[in-house]
Amino acid sequence: MEQKAWLILVIFTCLIASSCGRELKVDHKHKLPVYNHTLATILVEYASAVYISDLTELFTWTCERCNGLTKVLDFQCLSGFLVHLFAFVGVAKDLNAVVIAFRGTQEHSIQNWVEDLFWKQLDLNYPGMPDAMVHHGFYTAYHNTTIRHGILHAVKEAKEFYGDLDIMVTGHSMGGAMASFCALDLVVNHEAKSVQVITFGQPRIGNAVFASYYAKLVPNTIRVTNDHDIVPHLPPYYYYFPQKTYHHFPREVWLYSLGLGSLVYRVEKVCDGSGEDPTCSRSVTGNSIMDHLNYYGVDLMCQEWRSCRIVMDPRVAEYGKMDHKGNFILSRAPATRVRSNEGEVKASA
Numbered sequence: 001m002e003q004k005a006w007l008i009l010v011i012f013t014c015l016i017a018s019s020c021g022r023e024l025k026v027d028h029k030h031k032l033p034v035y036n037h038t039l040a041t042i043l044v045e046y047a048s049a050v051y052i053s054d055l056t057e058l059f060t061w062t063c064e065r066c067n068g069l070t071k072v073l074d075f076q077c078l079s080g081f082l083v084h085l086f087a088f089v090g091v092a093k094d095l096n097a098v099v100i101a102f103r104g105t106q107e108h109s110i111q112n113w114v115e116d117l118f119w120k121q122l123d124l125n126y127p128g129m130p131d132a133m134v135h136h137g138f139y140t141a142y143h144n145t146t147i148r149h150g151i152l153h154a155v156k157e158a159k160e161f162y163g164d165l166d167i168m169v170t171g172h173s174m175g176g177a178m179a180s181f182c183a184l185d186l187v188v189n190h191e192a193k194s195v196q197v198i199t200f201g202q203p204r205i206g207n208a209v210f211a212s213y214y215a216k217l218v219p220n221t222i223r224v225t226n227d228h229d230i231v232p233h234l235p236p237y238y239y240y241f242p243q244k245t246y247h248h249f250p251r252e253v254w255l256y257s258l259g260l261g262s263l264v265y266r267v268e269k270v271c272d273g274s275g276e277d278p279t280c281s282r283s284v285t286g287n288s289i290m291d292h293l294n295y296y297g298v299d300l301m302c303q304e305w306r307s308c309r310i311v312m313d314p315r316v317a318e319y320g321k322m323d324h325k326g327n328f329i330l331s332r333a334p335a336t337r338v339r340s341n342e343g344e345v346k347a348s349a
């Protein structure tokens with residue numbers, strides 16, 4: 001009982017003193033993003049839809065998860081990209097935006113993947129950003145794959161067809177890491193304006209210098225973390241070596257439950273601009289995989305455990321093309337519906 005009272009007191013103190021850390025501050029003099037709950041709950045549906053294994057359903061936007069979404073939005077799938085990691089690009093008319101969504105890694109065991117995250121080294125200099133270090137594997141998962149080319153192509157195509165649209169990039173877990181690299185790429189290398197990012201349960205991807213560059217270049221970024229989700233705690237952040245370790249970029253929004261007696265409140269805490277707010281997810285132990293797999297009540301995993309393998313109808317396969325690396329790219333021209341043996345086939349590679 002006494003312990004519980006103490007716990008509540010600590011939480012309240014943290015809510016009041018929202019920025020009590022004395023740590024290396026990421027430069028954040030620029031405008032900070034505004035957290036929009038409605039938008040986050042829409043984008044989490046897209047981040048979830050990308051886990052659908054049946055590509056036919058996704059491509060024709062007829063899956064159960066998509067149906068819920070279609071009521072809200074008229075979504076057209078432009079391209080799906082199929083490698084060991086998977087993403088789609090589409091135009092959400094209600095958002096007046098191109099939505100790019102990345103899937104997380106769940107091909108094998110998520111436990112193994114999480115354990116592996118402990119040992120990621122900062123072993124790559126982000127090109128063109130002195131002293132900005134990232135993890136080679138995270139970087140290449142986006143940059144050295146067909147995904148990148150396909151996404152850039154689809155974004156270009158959507159803009160040509162629909163005019164100037166906002167770009168919203170989202171992803172869960174490893175998909176969140178890829179979403180961040182994608183957004184940065186669009187801003188740095190493709191002069192994209194109004195790029196917005198919301199990721200869910202993403203790991204750290206670079207050091208403090210990288211976080212600082214990122215925050216300047218893609219200021220409109222929200223990194224949602226959920227309760228005790230382990231992944232945002234990885235690779236580890238070492239308080240005493242702020243320059244040497246991984247460092248999150250801002251702005252975190254931490255979802256957690258606040259229990260007062262028999263009442264439980266869900267709190268969405270908008271964190272400070274440092275990226276490593278000690279009063280947000282860092283104030284608890286990251287020890288939950290369950291908390292990693294559900295955000296805002298939406299499941300972020302393949303429907304059947306261990307069956308993330310992508311399947312598709314031969315009819316849909318006609319819209320696809322295999323590249324020399326064995327990646328499969330599906331692409332549909334804007335404003336065409338999939339009909340058997342009809343519709344324009346557009347190759348992206």
Ligand SMILES: *[C@@H]1O[C@H](CO)[C@@H](O)[C@H](O)[C@H]1NC(C)=O
Nearest residue numbers: 036037038039040042094095
């Ligand atoms: C939040 O996002 C929704 C969906 O895009 C939008 O309709 C709404 O205007 C936004 N709210 C604010 C305050 O920007």
Ligand SMILES: *[C@@H]1O[C@H](CO)[C@@H](O)[C@H](O)[C@H]1NC(C)=O
Nearest residue numbers: 124136137139140143144145
């Ligand atoms: C990406 O791939 C190219 C060619 O396959 C290689 O030369 C380059 O070093 C790779 N980049 C990274 C960061 O691994």
